[in-house]
Amino acid sequence: MKVSKMGSILLTCVLSVSMVSACSSSNGNGDNSGSGTAKGNEPSNTEKKAEEAAGLNPSGFPIVNDKITVKGFAAKLFANADWNNLKLWQEYEKATNIHMEWDTTQKDSLKEKRNILLAGGEYPEVFYASAFSRSDLFKYGKQGVFLPLNDLIDKYAPHFKALMAKYPIIGKGIKMPDGNIYGLPTLYDPEFKSVFYNTPWVKKEWLDKLGLAEPQNLDDFYNMLKAFKEKDPNGNGKQDEIAWGAVGTTGLLGYLKGSFGLNNHGNSNAYVDTDPKTGKLRFVATDPGYKELLQYVNKLYKDGLLEKDIVSVKSEEIDAKGTGGLLAVIDNVDPVAIYNQQGYVGLPVLKGPHGDQMYTYIGSPLGNIGMFVLTDKAKNQEAMIRWMDYFYSDEGIKLFFMGWKDETYKEQADGTIDYTDEIKKNPDGLSLDQAISQYLVWPGGYYPGFVKQQFFKGAEGLPTSVENAKKSEALTLKQDQIWPAFNFTSEEQTELTTLATDIQTYVDEMRDKFIVGDASFDKWDEYAATLNKMGLDRYIQIYQAALDRFTTE
Numbered sequence: 001m002k003v004s005k006m007g008s009i010l011l012t013c014v015l016s017v018s019m020v021s022a023c024s025s026s027n028g029n030g031d032n033s034g035s036g037t038a039k040g041n042e043p044s045n046t047e048k049k050a051e052e053a054a055g056l057n058p059s060g061f062p063i064v065n066d067k068i069t070v071k072g073f074a075a076k077l078f079a080n081a082d083w084n085n086l087k088l089w090q091e092y093e094k095a096t097n098i099h100m101e102w103d104t105t106q107k108d109s110l111k112e113k114r115n116i117l118l119a120g121g122e123y124p125e126v127f128y129a130s131a132f133s134r135s136d137l138f139k140y141g142k143q144g145v146f147l148p149l150n151d152l153i154d155k156y157a158p159h160f161k162a163l164m165a166k167y168p169i170i171g172k173g174i175k176m177p178d179g180n181i182y183g184l185p186t187l188y189d190p191e192f193k194s195v196f197y198n199t200p201w202v203k204k205e206w207l208d209k210l211g212l213a214e215p216q217n218l219d220d221f222y223n224m225l226k227a228f229k230e231k232d233p234n235g236n237g238k239q240d241e242i243a244w245g246a247v248g249t250t251g252l253l254g255y256l257k258g259s260f261g262l263n264n265h266g267n268s269n270a271y272v273d274t275d276p277k278t279g280k281l282r283f284v285a286t287d288p289g290y291k292e293l294l295q296y297v298n299k300l301y302k303d304g305l306l307e308k309d310i311v312s313v314k315s316e317e318i319d320a321k322g323t324g325g326l327l328a329v330i331d332n333v334d335p336v337a338i339y340n341q342q343g344y345v346g347l348p349v350l351k352g353p354h355g356d357q358m359y360t361y362i363g364s365p366l367g368n369i370g371m372f373v374l375t376d377k378a379k380n381q382e383a384m385i386r387w388m389d390y391f392y393s394d395e396g397i398k399l400f401f402m403g404w405k406d407e408t409y410k411e412q413a414d415g416t417i418d419y420t421d422e423i424k425k426n427p428d429g430l431s432l433d434q435a436i437s438q439y440l441v442w443p444g445g446y447y448p449g450f451v452k453q454q455f456f457k458g459a460e461g462l463p464t465s466v467e468n469a470k471k472s473e474a475l476t477l478k479q480d481q482i483w484p485a486f487n488f489t490s491e492e493q494t495e496l497t498t499l500a501t502d503i504q505t506y507v508d509e510m511r512d513k514f515i516v517g518d519a520s521f522d523k524w525d526e527y528a529a530t531l532n533k534m535g536l537d538r539y540i541q542i543y544q545a546a547l548d549r550f551t552t553e
Contacts, residue, residue, distance in 0.1 A: 068380055073117065074127075088399070138488075146375060169366065169479070185370075186448055189365070193466070197473075200251070202345060210233055212227060215348065241327075244310075244328070245330060257360055258477075259352030260353070261356040267360070269486055294514045298516075311512040368446075400455075
């Protein structure tokens, strides 16, 4: 039903505790939640008149005085969650006076559906949780299909603007080469250590049974895996234990790269870093340290210490072994969350053959930067930036991830919160993700917003994960050492797409061949020469140009 301005304010004030303090009259006296203009960026008289004509309140709730309808497109995880009848959006509509008319698709069909909408010109006002690539953001931004958000952020997104000020890497990472911002990102709180770095997990009971200490270097690591394979730590008289269980070799190499001095600016640009000897940009996969790394992992494979089908095994096969308690070391999130297996602890950061000891398999606070996009069809741009900005505030984050007190979460006397038993131990047998998706939209990881440890109760927020992060923190890259994924001009991206497809595909194919012995290390020079013929010099030049823009921003 249509709600008057006063009615909207009253409705807002009976929402959950997470939104109550957002209540304020439309004069903007509310101190934070839903606020619109940042101090020092007050709108001009012309802008004020435009806001008044549009019924827009520059701060507080409701965002607009008269209800508006906005068409949005989004990806979702579960098919049975109807976003048009989801409590999160229904309650937020009461607070904001903005009715979202959702067209959703499952994640598996996102790219196809998204591209069809854009190609046919039948796209919505808002793309939400649509995970546009950096190249698509720039492409459609230059075409005028996606709107630049710089001024809107400056005037109507104080929470996001404050995060940009606090963490400069955000602004540097989301600005395209033309200086415009075309999308709002998923952000991860740099203080939420366990969401960034989570070394593999080892079964402590088996270490203790075999009298093994946690490994400190590569020899220790080898000997530990060998003992798990040969000494029957589960005591069933069979050699059925898998020393290292994982899908693919990426996680193992990621764990070990820092022990060989590689990826010294993190994993967001996984194929390049800085050569510590020259200070120049380096292609990681031709460095002598990378060859040493592959030779070490090849030794692990030859001696049967890795999942025998590691380059081709399906996730369901590893999951079955994990659930059955057969994996000594697990390259994933905490096994208690995914396999219901207790008693695993994080592995230490290992010292390498030349004294390197750093965990570098870590990304920047920036997740996907194309999670919220306004198109040229958006009729209420200012209102929608305010709508989104709320979910970068503490109150919005709490609502987004936790929902409503005494309905989806309980609050303890010490102020800590957790989901209710109906969510955690659902009587209908639903998993936590399935149960909370009857109310909220975050499961599946596709959303714009700010992930904070206080309000995130997924696997990375478990106490064991937090402890694991603390264990490796001193030997992990610091945030100011980490590069975000770089942005490229249209011309660079066009050229790089072809180069990167060929080069990176070849690198990944040869990586696995070297590891399993299908390619001899005697062919290393031939491998490097092939990369040079593919245009590796030009590939590096393009990355250097992007790095130069990043460092001079």
